[in-house]
Amino acid sequence: MGRHADSGLRGNTLKVVFLKDVPSVAGAGEIKEVAEGYGRNYLLPKGLAVLATNAELKKLEAQQQAGARRQAKLEAQAGAIAAKLEETPLTFQAKVGEQDRLYGSITSADIAGQISKVIGQDFDKRRIELEEPIRHLGTFDVDVKLSRDITAKVKVVVEGEKA
Numbered sequence: 136m137g138r139h140a141d142s143g144l145r146g147n148t149l150k151v152v153f154l155k156d157v158p159s160v161a162g163a164g165e166i167k168e169v170a171e172g173y174g175r176n177y178l179l180p181k182g183l184a185v186l187a188t189n190a191e192l193k194k195l196e197a198q199q200q201a202g203a204r205r206q207a208k209l210e211a212q213a214g215a216i217a218a219k220l221e222e223t224p225l226t227f228q229a230k231v232g233e234q235d236r237l238y239g240s241i242t243s244a245d246i247a248g249q250i251s252k253v254i255g256q257d258f259d260k261r262r263i264e265l266e267e268p269i270r271h272l273g274t275f276d277v278d279v280k281l282s283r284d285i286t287a288k289v290k291v292v293v294e295g296e297k298a
Contacts, residue, residue, distance in 0.1 A: 149174035151184040152191050164195060210282055216254055217287035220279060224290040225249040231272060231295040240268035241293055246277060250289070269293055 148168040153161045157178070161167050166187050169178065178184040185191050225246060230238045247260035264278040264286075275291045 147171040150187040151178060152187045152195050153178075153184045155183050157183055164199065166192070166195070210285065213281035213285040217279075217281050217285050219254060220250065220287045220289050223253055224274075224292050225253070226292045226294060228294055228296045229272075235272040235295070237270050237272070237293070240270045241291065242268045246279075246289070246291060250279065 147170075149171050150166065150168050151174050153163055153165045153167065156162045160169075169184075174184065174186075179186070227241050227245065227249070229241065232238055243260040243263040243265045246263050246265065247258045250258040250263075262280045264280060269275055269291065272293050272295055275293070277289045277291050279287045279289050281287055
């Protein structure tokens with residue numbers, strides 16, 4: 136064994152603020168101590184992190200506060216949209232065949248189109264949690280993810296087209 140193997144000494148470290156996510160190391164906005172060589176030779180030159188100086192820590196805190204305010208605003212908007220969607224059933228007219236089976240289907244894109252009309256802005260169909268398209272007449276509860284914490288239950292009513 137070499138003389139440093141059992142000495143228990145660690146190399147020098149740097150305290151850095153991560154600007155971008157670095158897989159298996161840290162996420163953006165985290166403050167960590169890293170090996171000096173790793174920090175100086177990789178993280179700092181590539182713009183993945185900066186030294187954790189007082190100025191950088193204040194800047195990070197201001198960014199986090201702004202992010203929290205922005206998130207609170209988005210949550211409030213999502214709550215208002217959820218309330219509107221939960222009180223407004225979405226009705227679809229469809230051609231039906233035998234056993235009340237639709238000739239086509241009602242998809243998440245169709246539901247997103249109706250939601251867009253209700254809320255007055257574009258709505259992404261990927262936020263609709265529909266396991267498979269609706270192919271029968273009836274009333275269905277569909278979950279719509281509006282934000283990280285807010286999911287609305289939307290009532291989808293599928294009626295047969297009047298001939």
